[in-house]
Amino acid sequence: MNIAITPEADYGTVTAPGTVRIQRLLPGPIERIWSYLTDGELRRQWLAAGDMSPQAGSSFELVWRNDELTDPPGNKPANFGEEHRMQSRIVEFDPPRRLVFTWGDSGKVAFDLERHGDKVMLTVLHEGISDRNNMLMIGAGWHMHINVLEARVGGRETEPFWDGWQRLRGEYERRLSA
Template sequence: MTELATSQEYGVLSAPATLTIERLLPGSIDRVWAYLTESDLRRQWLAAGTMEMRVGAPVELVWRNNELMDNPGTPPDGLDGRHEMQSEITELEPPHRLGFTFGNAGEVTFDLEPVGDMVRLTLTHRRLPDRTTILKVSAGWHAHFDVLAARLGGEEPPPFWDNWVALKAEYERRLQA
């Protein structure tokens, strides 16, 4: 999917430590919201885990990237496909806005806006601590959104790890130091 991505699908640094990615997704806003907030649906594209719908509630995120599809590709050295993170909901306006801390790597906000029969998802990841983290999360969010778009569209997503590696290289080029 990397070859097909338009320049608008790539994230940009909207501030020195802030990544912003916009993506038009198929489906109703309620359906996209469910994929953000319900563990069984969220695990199909990002991470499973509990998420009580109230500001201040803990959020558990458990990534199993090797289980996102039948053929996820080969993880890069040092990444095994499983990762856990404890976070906290910071903003909640169903079905338009969800914000939560992102472990020690800043804060994430998802904004949803209906656009005809599509939904514009805008991710803002603030307070990224360094360039290495910026590149990893840029490729990570982009690859996970590719999986989400495929799931919402009833298509088979690209192999996660192969896509992530290609995207990380592209973000290294696009997000110059």
């Protein structure tokens, strides 16, 4: 598979200490993208499974199985297992514009959706990242997961998940200053 050069605008940026922001213009409508954020079965196809109640204050579990996101999955790094689970709690639930939830015991993630004609601007803001290594892993992770989402809603293929994640982690290593 040929590896496409990632457009500059697709990269996450550090907006404050421990905070990364990534944006992507996706095919609409906004309600479809909202469903990919909130419906556990649709979210499983690009990020992580897990049923959530549609209200602030409710707890839920995210279940990552990154090997299932692309076929083939690519070459998984040795330090990753088959599955990862994390408990979270919804902080804000404002359909179809804003979803915010806790990231385990530290940090939070906000998803904002904004209509742009027949497209939707997705903005992901991840706050409370503990250190540079996690910033690199999380920046590359969001980038690759959003690549998979973009491919799903656009009806196309993307590169194998783990190969893309490892490539992007190297790019974030070079892009984010020490």
